[in-house]
Amino acid sequence: MPVYDLRSAGLRDLNRQLHALRPDTNETHWTVQNPDGAHAIAAGLDAPVTVEIEGNVGYYCAGMNKLANVVIHGSAGTGVAENMMSGFVHVKGDVSQSAGATSHGGMLVVDGNAGARCGISMKGIDILVKGSIGHMSAFMAQAGTLTVLGDAGEALGDSLYEARLYVRGSVKSLGADCIEKEMRDEHREQLYAKLKAAGLAGEVDPGEFRRYGSARTLYHFHVDNAGAY
Amino acid sequence: MAENAKAPRTAPRYSATFTPEVMSEIRRAAATGIYDIRGAGAKRKLPHFDDLLFLGASISRYPLEGYRERCSTEVILGSRFAKKPIHLKTPITIAGMSFGSLSANAKEALGRGATIAGTSTTTGDGGMTPEERGHSKTLVYQYLPSRYGMNPDDLRRADAIEVVIGQGAKPGGGGMLLGQKITERVAGMRCLPAGVDQRSACRHPDWTGPDDLEIKIGELREVTEWEKPIYVKVGASRPYYDTALAAKAGADVVVLDGMQGGTAATQDVFIEHVGLPTLAAIRPAVQALRDLGLHRKVQLIVSGGIRSGADVAKVLALGADAVAIGTGALIALGDNDPRWEDEYQALGTTAGAYDDWHEGKDPAGITTQDPELMKRLDPELAGRRLANYLAVMTLEAQTIARACGKSHLHNLEPEDLVALTIEAAAMAQVPLAGTSWVPGQTGL
Secondary structure, eight states, rough: OEEEEEEEEOOOHHHHHHHOTTTTOOOOOOEEEOOOSSSSSTOOOOOEEEEEEOOOOOOTTTOOOOOOOOEEOOOOOTTTTTTSSSSEOOOOOOOOOTHHHTOOOSSEEESBBBBBTTTOOOOEEEEEEOOOBOOTTTTTEEEEEEEESSBBBBSSSTTOOOOOEEESSSSSSSSSTTEEOOOOHHHHHHHHHHHHTTTTTSSSSSGOEEEEEEOTTTTSOOOOGGGGG | OOHHHSOOOOOOOOSSSSSSHHHHHHHHHHHSSOEEEEOSSOSSSOOOOOGGGEEESSSOOOOOOOSOOOOOOOEEEEETTTTOOOEESSSSSEOOOOOOTBBBHHHHHHHHHHHTTTTTTEEETTTTTTTHHHHHEEEEEEEOOOTOOOOOHHHHHHHHEEEEEEOOOOTOOOOEEEEEGHHHHHHHHHHHTTOOOOEEEEEEEEEOHHHHHHHHHHHHHHHHHTTOEEEEESSSSSSHHHHHHHHHHTSSSEEETTTTTSSSSEEEEHHSSSSSHHHHHHHHHHHHHHHOOTTTEEEEEEEESSOOOHHHOOOOOOOOEEESSSSSHHHHHTTTTTHHHHHHHHOOOOOTTTOOOSOOOOSSSSSSOOOOHTOOOOHHHHHHHHHHHHHHHHHHHHHHHHTOOOOOOOGGGGGGGEEESSSHHHTTTBTTTOOOOOOOTTTO
């Protein structure tokens, strides 16, 4: 299985090789050494392969991912797994801001903490953060789930659409039009499925979480709501 | 009393400040409590291309023969970094307009017309439709803050990518597509429930500032194998710095949109009071590229109120490489056509003034998602009209260029121009007609 030294061979050549992989490739497990915080590592993948990155990465690692399983043995900069369509991205360390931004599908798991705007404009992705998340997370989040085992920062879910937010710890404050909602069986089942997908089945109790979602009062612009923005 | 009644009286006098239009808007605001939202660009009178004239040839300049000597019009966009730059037959491109704000038929017509004319068309907020891709030989894919409908397959299917920072009608503003136009199809493409108002963010969700933009452009290039030209579109506000920063961030092409450029729906106060007129924005942008040694290497596309071949020629003479048209293209398709006057009247307006594009009731079937209204626009016929309009504009620009002795539209230069007003002379940095005075640059 290919082992790629990014420091000596360069980003363009790595991404070119990864993009050239066909769905039936035998090269299904790649290791990237010495990432050195480079940007756009393994961005734009479109094949069911695993890419393990041994170290810290810069912006947009695994951006626009389809199908691939990307494991980052380190921390990630801004926009990890941004606009992901499908696949699985697992960050063993912390992530910076805008993790999983605008992503349509797949799953992003962060073992550490996430910075500001985690899940901003998310459109269907499942994000699970084992630590805490920063302010303005799930801003204008449209669809998908954001699960946080730790705490959430200020203005969680501001101007939220239909995404579901599950937080185990405290929430510093809720954003405009975001409210706490009843945790029914269907939500506990959904949350359990997400925990299971992240390898946490049996380790974390879905009953410890609170659910947050849209009050839907801002779905149609009305002058009486102008003060809420 | 009788004598007093016959005495001359002061004639009714309207205020130049509180005009009937202003008073009407105050009454409307008082009645509704909400600002006016509308489509299109700035409607107020602004210094514009009509305030410039070409000098033509004379003893010191000789012209080209109108029907015999070649005046080229082709343009290459994206030659700086992209492996596959775009080759167009005419420098008049079609600006970004979304499926959602426009009907699918209108988007198809834009693609058809542009393809016949040998130019490009552009997607908009909401993503790329198969009809649009299928009927557009050269399609520019907009990468917007909302990322509605954004997916990497469409990115790879595009011929170029336009990172939208802002637009001339509302530099610094996002958008709002009202629920009336959010059909199941539009909603599905945007991953939202049907019928809700869809806000479009004014900032990108995963980058801030010029240094981040450089990294974002790097990602877009990596995902598309460095093949596609990357455009950066800005609304005209600080054109010198925005152009310089876009070029520094690695753009192949800068798109500069003045305040006459249209929008699908924005507050009237925003459209009329924020941003620069197109005429005022061109020279600073060109200067930024010159200062960086990148003029003609990073191409400049200018849009906002371009209506004719004369406008095209003037924009190019001021240093741009190409133009983009939006409102003009919609008019060519059939927007605001007097044939629908009865229906415009029923909507409380008149042909030529209809701008409630956000309401989705367009009698011409262009700015609507109503299936019955959409049927009124035949995409083939409308596309043909657009192609004709583009051909006329190109011929007009060539006519002027030949008269100035230029064998390519890009050979037009500021020296070919004079201004009719002091304002236009200052903005375009060309002499006031009949003088050698360039306000701000030369003494009287």
